[in-house]
Amino acid sequence: MQPNGREMAGGDGGSGPQADDFFDQMLSTLPSAWADLGGAGGKSPWELSASAGADDHSAQAPFGDDSSALLTARLRQHQIGGDNKSSSPVMLQLSDLHRHGLAGGGGGEEGGGFSPLPLFTDRSAPAREEMEGGFKSPNATGGDHAVFNGFGMHGAAAVQQQFGQGGSLSPQSMGAPAASSGGAPTGTTSSAGGGGAAPPRQQRVRARRGQATDPHSIAERLRRERIAERMKSLQELVPNANKTDKASMLDEIIDYVKFLQLQVKVLSMSRLGGAAGMAPLVASMSSEGNSSGGAKGSAAAKTNDNGENGGGDGGGGLRVTEHQVAKMMEEDMGTAMQYLQGKGLCLMPISLASAISSATSSASLLSRPSLRHPAAAVGQLQDGNSGAAAATSPASANGAGGDDARAPVSDDGGAGGAKQ
Amino acid sequence: MQGSKQFKRAILKNLVLGLRKRGVASRDMSFHERKSAVRHAADAALAAARGTAPCWSRSLAAELSRGQDAQLRPATSASEEYTPRKMTMCKRISRRRRSIRARPKSKATAKAADVLARVMVRRRTRALRDIVPGGRGMDECTLLGETLDYAVSLKAQVDTMQLLLRALQAPKNPMLMQQ
Helix, strand or coil: CHHHHHHHHHCCCCCHHHHHHHHHHHHHHHHHHHHHHHHHCCCCHHHHHHHHCHHHHHHHCCHHHHHHHHHHHHHHHHHHCCCHHHHHHHHHHHHHHHHHHCCCCCCCCCCCCCCCCCCCCCCCHHHHHHHHHHCCCCCCCHHHHHHHHHHCCCCCCCCHHHHHHHHHHHHHHHHHHHHHHCCCHHHHHHHHHCCCCCCCHHHHHHHHHHCCCCHHHHHHHHHHHHHHHHHHHHHHHCCCCCCCCHHHHHHHHHHHHHHHHHHHHHHHHHHHHHHHCCCCHHHHHHHHHHHHHHHHCCCCCCCCCCCCCCCCCCHHHHHHHHHHHHHHHHHCHHHHHHHHHHHCCCCCCHHHHHHHHHCCCHHHHHHCHHHHCCCCCCCCCCCCCCCCCCCCCHHHHHHHHHHHHHCHHHHHHCCCCCCC | CCCCHHHHHHHHHHHHHHHHHCCCCCCCCCHHHHHHHHHHHHHHHHHHHHCCCCHHHHHHHHHHHHHCCCCCCCCHHHHHHHHHHHHHHHHHHHHHHHHHHHHHHHCCHHHHHHHHHHHHHHHHHHHHHHHCCCHHHCCHHHHHHHHHHHHHHHHHHHHHHHHHHHHHHCCHHHHHHCC
16 A cells, blocks of 8 residues: 555656655645544544543544645645646555445545545654644535545544555545535635645645535535434444434433433432441431432332331321322322422332331341332332332342341331331 | 443442531431432532533533532633523523524424424424523533433433442341341
8 A cells, every 4th residue: 555655656657756745745634634534433523532631632533624625725726736647546545445444434425436534543743733834724615525525524533554555645635526616716726726835834725715615515414424424423322223314313312311410310329228327217327219210200119117016107198198198109200209208208119018017127137038029010110008019129129128227216116117 | 432441430439428528328318308408419429520611511510519609619711601601591592592583484384394493493492401400501512512421310310329329228237236
């Protein structure tokens, strides 16, 4: 590949020495552009920054458009210098290269018909700064985006070993799509290109500004491509993401993030018992009940801190409470749990309740391994005598078992608990 | 991608340290106090473990420090980041409103579906902005990137917390049995 690159560089015709200079600068600027753009696909930009340090990423971010503008300008000069003949063999060889080496990320959609060249690298900072100083132009004109389109900005995995050869090849290949997508600017470029082998930076800037071929659509295209990249990677991340529609995909993403946030919230509630150690009975047990209830969206282990025999006293009143709670559970688990907690009641798996009621001492409770396992079936929320038993997470069962073991007071008083 | 063990370990370490520092193990906290303390510690652990590279991490850290009335973190950089973001956000909102108002009038009915799709997408993007911390001052493209990173980090945080929970709760019973 290296010889190929050299050949092409040599066979450039129009500008020999200029080509070398051009390529050198290409090689230095391309990585910065690509590190910003190509990251989203194979390697997330965050991962890149996480590994390489925040500074690199943030430093590279502003370079993207500038270096692309530079590239475009350079390429146009080159191309229009009369290398149309050589560009096609360049493209052919380029595509061969790509077929061989690259994990191409769906290139070929843009004019060039070849997969993109990922150009991550660790180019020297001075080269980059030099480029930046020269090409800090505010406008990303149409030319820039044409270049990117030609490149096909689907960040393939970084293939650093190909960078050297790819860098020399890419400029010419980019020149082809750039020319194909923006025919009009050639006139202005040639005027600027006549400036010489290594035109001063100001001239290049001027040339760029002159090319206003439909900047809005090209900018739009660039933006859309970026967004499509990111949507694709999000699609891989979010489960159940077989939607092709952007709106529904966003829906899925939103739901997923909300779900994760809810999980964190619930886990932080459940941590109370664990981190707190032997917390007071009411607080720990009811809190753990609430937490695991929130976690699985179902009721959690119950304890009765009042020591009331739920079944005995005020059966009618308790039945009303039951109905109330069942109704509240349908709408919101959290308020149901709080309601129960306010009354000094809680939810309990049936097996645990039966274990408690049949147990005569806390020692026998402790010895029962069943306490540690999820006791009840899912979704059995009923009014009436069968009680409101529901699925419990292992955490809550553990918590219940642990707390029951730790809190003999509630066991004694809570025979039968609030289970009805 | 980022559910790396190193990241999770960092979260775990930060979380444990933070919990210990906040005195969560004491008994005299109320339920809500403790819950918010743990949540706070978890978010701080996540933001600290993730570093300052992604935007959401910085804004999350800024939010947390703002929430703490006791500590007045200097965080001038955070506030500086926020004010320009608010400005851009306001501009964006007004721009968005203008464009939404303008388009339906000018397009033909044939393009109404297209417009509707765009409106739907915009609505959801807005919702996403509300969810992701610091999503207010970003354009759509960076927002998606931030969301990606945020989702992965959240997943790691959840896994870590579950791990910790299981570790804390499981061995209690055998210990008590010996009593």
